[in-house]
Amino acid sequence: MSIEVQQLLKQYGTQKAVNNISFTINKGEIVGFLGPNGAGKSTTMKIITGYTKATQGHVKVCGIDVTENPIETKKKIGYLPESNALYYDMYVKEYLKFIAGVHHIAQTKDTVAAVIELTGLQVEQKKKIGQLSKGYKQRVGLAAALIHKPEVLILDEPTSGLDPNQIIEIRNVIKEQGKDKTVLFSSHILQEVEAICDRVIVINKGEIVANDTLTSLKSKGDNLEEVFRNLTQAVAATND
Numbered sequence: 001m002s003i004e005v006q007q008l009l010k011q012y013g014t015q016k017a018v019n020n021i022s023f024t025i026n027k028g029e030i031v032g033f034l035g036p037n038g039a040g041k042s043t044t045m046k047i048i049t050g051y052t053k054a055t056q057g058h059v060k061v062c063g064i065d066v067t068e069n070p071i072e073t074k075k076k077i078g079y080l081p082e083s084n085a086l087y088y089d090m091y092v093k094e095y096l097k098f099i100a101g102v103h104h105i106a107q108t109k110d111t112v113a114a115v116i117e118l119t120g121l122q123v124e125q126k127k128k129i130g131q132l133s134k135g136y137k138q139r140v141g142l143a144a145a146l147i148h149k150p151e152v153l154i155l156d157e158p159t160s161g162l163d164p165n166q167i168i169e170i171r172n173v174i175k176e177q178g179k180d181k182t183v184l185f186s187s188h189i190l191q192e193v194e195a196i197c198d199r200v201i202v203i204n205k206g207e208i209v210a211n212d213t214l215t216s217l218k219s220k221g222d223n224l225e226e227v228f229r230n231l232t233q234a235v236a237a238t239n240d
Helices: 041-049 070-076 092-102 108-118 134-146 164-177 190-196 214-218 224-239
Strands: 003-012 015-025 030-034 056-061 077-080 152-156 182-186 199-204 207-213
Touching: 003 041, 015 041, 015 207, 030 041, 030 190, 041 056, 041 077, 041 152, 041 182, 070 077, 077 134, 092 108, 092 134, 108 134, 134 152, 134 164, 152 164, 164 182, 164 190, 190 214, 190 224, 199 214, 199 224, 207 214, 207 224, 214 224
Parallel strands: 030 182, 030 199, 077 152, 152 182
Antiparallel strands: 003 015, 003 056, 199 207
16 A cells, blocks of 8 residues: 555544544545545645544555655655745756755756746746746646656645646646556545546545545546535534
8 A cells, every 4th residue: 555544533622633544545546635624634644645644543644654754755755835835046957956955866967957838837947936827836746856856746726826728738747647646636636636636535524424436436426526515415414
């Protein structure tokens, strides 16, 4: 298993942001991680990547425990967070060289050139990041996540702010990367999930309410949007 999550709990005071969830993802799978705002998606992703500690439970990435070996697991992971914090005063190419240096990549020039081409940043590579549109900032974040050729990709809203043409281009990049990587992909755009993912995990109020193939889930309603609403509203009604 490339990602193993076992009985994961994240608690803030009395509030359970993530409530004893478990799931696994194999190499070569692109898994959609869906849920309403505040469902626990980003918290789970931050725990998997080692940026937030769990209250209880265990997470392994490529067989390595995230808590016991955080540096080793980070080497295996490419992470694009929802906030996508970047250094706005740095030039695109300069920033990617800096990230390559953080990962101790030997062939920096060739690696940076390759990831710039992969993410479609050629025309913007000599600009400061602060001058870029939101869509191109997302591309810079994705390039930084891919630069060290990680085995696992954790992408939190990667197509946020992109125009329709850019969405298709980034979708194709993610699908290509998913051929030999494990991808956990969060999005509120259900059409993107349908176009990219093999399997879908739905989380609501910190609990997993579905973990199934896209085909199987879609058979339970007219479309994925209807299935998503039924799953999340049913749990909300139960908890009220």
